[in-house]
Amino acid sequence: MIHGVQNNAMAEIALALAMGFFSIMVLALVSMGSGFAPETDVTDQAAGVRVQDSASADPHTQPTAPDVQVTAEELVIYHAGQYLDADLNPIDPASLAGRENMVLAVDGNLSMAEALKAREGVPIANLTIAPLDSRWQNALKEKKP
Numbered sequence: 030m031i032h033g034v035q036n037n038a039m040a041e042i043a044l045a046l047a048m049g050f051f052s053i054m055v056l057a058l059v060s061m062g063s064g065f066a067p068e069t070d071v072t073d074q075a076a077g078v079r080v081q082d083s084a085s086a087d088p089h090t091q092p093t094a095p096d097v098q099v100t101a102e103e104l105v106i107y108h109a110g111q112y113l114d115a116d117l118n119p120i121d122p123a124s125l126a127g128r129e130n131m132v133l134a135v136d137g138n139l140s141m142a143e144a145l146k147a148r149e150g151v152p153i154a155n156l157t158i159a160p161l162d163s164r165w166q167n168a169l170k171e172k173k174p
Contacts, residue, residue: 106134106161107147108169117172126152134161 101115105125114120125131131153135144137160148158161169 102128103130104132104134105151106165106169107139107144107150108136108161112147112150117168122151128153130155130157132157132159134159134165136161136166 104115105120105122106113106115106117112120112122131151133148133151133156135147135158139147144158148156
């Protein structure tokens with residue numbers, strides 16, 4: 030005796046939906062990070078920065094920015110609405126036209142809009158924006174009249 034043909038169809042639909050949701054979950058888990066990760070450290074050739082594999086990194090350490098050496102001729106500081114050179118003397122950003130690989134140092138608390146406005150004021154195509162470290166911030170506070 031066959032009872033409830035309609036119940037069997039509903040059970041098959043529920044099973045198909047469960048299999049579909051399971052397949053989507055497995056696909057999402059695989060795409061979120063169980064892919065191949067190199068075991069050795071690699072060097073980013075363009076930046077000359079040594080990059081450590083995140084799987085072998087200590088999870089309790091904070092990432093640090095690489096120490097980049099910038100010469101005084103390559104540095105422009107944007108502070109309190111004006112551009113300064115490495116000696117903290119005001120400069121005209123138009124005088125920097127034609128230079129390459131300059132660094133624009135800004136206060137780390139500066140808003141993104143103001144940082145982009147400062148970037149637009151310097152007529153250099155390859156300009157890197159970097160935050161001022163504590164030494165520069167202290168020097169700027171001491172220079173304030």
